[in-house]
Amino acid sequence: MFIKHLYGKFIEKDLPLGDQLAAARSILANERTYLSYQRTAITILIAGLTFIRFFEVIWIVIIGWLFLPAAVLTMILGSYRYLKMRDLIEHIEHNSVGNNIKN
Numbered sequence: 001m002f003i004k005h006l007y008g009k010f011i012e013k014d015l016p017l018g019d020q021l022a023a024a025r026s027i028l029a030n031e032r033t034y035l036s037y038q039r040t041a042i043t044i045l046i047a048g049l050t051f052i053r054f055f056e057v058i059w060i061v062i063i064g065w066l067f068l069p070a071a072v073l074t075m076i077l078g079s080y081r082y083l084k085m086r087d088l089i090e091h092i093e094h095n096s097v098g099n100n101i102k103n
Contacts, residue, residue, distance in 0.1 A: 023093055030085045037078025045071035 048067025051060050 041074035
């Protein structure tokens with residue numbers, strides 16, 4: 001159900017096959033990039049918590065504390081960029097379908 005809703009608006013439109021495949025590739029690339037941001041944020045978070053918990057050298061602990069807001073910022077930035085690109089893809093798709101119907 002979710003996948004049909006997500007990709008169905010591109011596949012069921014009056015787009016040529018090449019445009020449909022390009023739209024699907026764009027959607028998947030955007031999702032893959034989003035997941036990379038989230039994976040990076042989780043890695044930074046775990047590294048920061050590890051530095052705080054298991055090291056007693058003060059500069060390593062300070063780096064650990066700096067990693068925590070960096071992880072949150074990475075999550076926010078990844079989400080922001082994902083949403084902006086998703087909106088751009090939908091906008092381009094909407095304009096492309098409108099142009100194909102008029103021609």
